[in-house]
Amino acid sequence: MATNDPTPRTTPLHAVHTALGANFTDFAGWQMPVRYSSELAEHRAVRTTAGLFDLTHMGEIELTGPGAGAALDHALVGRPSAIGVGRARYSMICAEDGGIIDDLVVYRLAEEHYLVVANASNVAVVAPEVAAGADGYDVEVRDTSEEWALLAVQGPASAAIVAELTELDVPSLRYYAIDAGTVAAPDGAVEVLLARTGYTGEDGFEVYCRPSDAEAVWAALQQAGEPHGLVPAGLACRDTLRLEAGMPLYGHELSRDTTPYEANLGRVVVLDKPDGFVGHEALAKRKEQGPERVLVGLVSTGRRSPRAGYPVVDPATGAEVGEVTSGAPSPTLEKPVAMAYVPPHLAAPGTRVSVLLRGSLEDADVVELPFYTRNR
């Protein structure tokens, strides 16, 4: 697997990040920018103006052929065949036992052409699993991760920035939609796929282009964005942004030991697909039984943050009954927030729990997710 590679991979934007003074971190086998200056400033820029991210480490899997929709219906828990051309859907791929192999965004680029975007840490597993799930269907499955660079512009100013650079009708592009067009780069127009999707809780766009065009697209977006307050943004702020938006992260909220139901994502599972799907039996059973633990939001009453892995304690019994999956001081709310798995009897908003926080018990209140919703 790529994550075991001793030499981290770099994206086609590595020289750009270095020139911008990025601090790097190893992430899923890639050397990625963790921040350029201050992750708090980058976080606030995405909430108030715009941030520019390099997401080239994400994995792409393409399915083409008359059986593409049916193959994905069998491989994934959702019904990609029902996605309209030019639209996208959040989905998951599960194992036979119902455990989550990865969470995915599925784009339908054409009647018989789908683009599945997988987490960087999982693409080496997901691509063969999708291919296995598609076995017997008239479809070609290819891991095309090497053929795509991915940039994201996220924030309230992102539509205005992107609109300056493309002939596509940006205001009309709906949330979770994708279109093919061009971006006006310094040395001429560059072909891209423009999707109105993201992982920050803000309006935003993801721009897929050839790796050889990545520097040109970055330069165009940065130049057009600067007057709007756009700044380059790294993985550190991406994590606090998605946490505030209550979005799960594979390896934290989602794992092979979790089904979509524990993660409050049962809505992505379509149990009544006529031909069944990988994991159907286990998931149907899990839905019927109800989850033994549920994902909730926690807001800490103190100043120290619950962090991933910290035990959640039932204050009535003193027993460790759950675990924090992600936690950080929220830059927007200016208090510590976390997501955690707790038993159903502690999952109602308003419930007070304790978190074992580096040796001491601290109070936290269960709240509705997400912590942050943008004004639309």
Added chain:
Amino acid sequence: MSNPTNLQYSAEHEWVALDGDTARVGVTAYAADALGDIVYVDLPAVGDTVTAGQTCGELESTKSVSDLYSPVTGEVVEVNEDVDGDPSLVNSDPFGRGWLLVVKVTATVDLLDAAAYDALLEA
């Protein structure tokens, strides 16, 4: 990154400014930078005893938490109230307004000079 030559350093990235038997303590610019934007600093109280090499507080950034180790042994005689209200001082001025504690030192351990600390960072 240049570390002031008038200070001493621990391998855990604290700096010490010794003046007679009192020591002003903070964390280095390297440590502050590695942590990212510090949003909360948990310091011992005035009157607490701290022990060289032992944890005496925490520095928390959006990304992670780091223990603060005391580089000296003694009694805390002053803590920097300013960083409680504005933890970003540790990032913006780690060797100055972002200082953390003043300790009345009863025992010292071997600390590094700036050259040795620079060498440690480059290693």
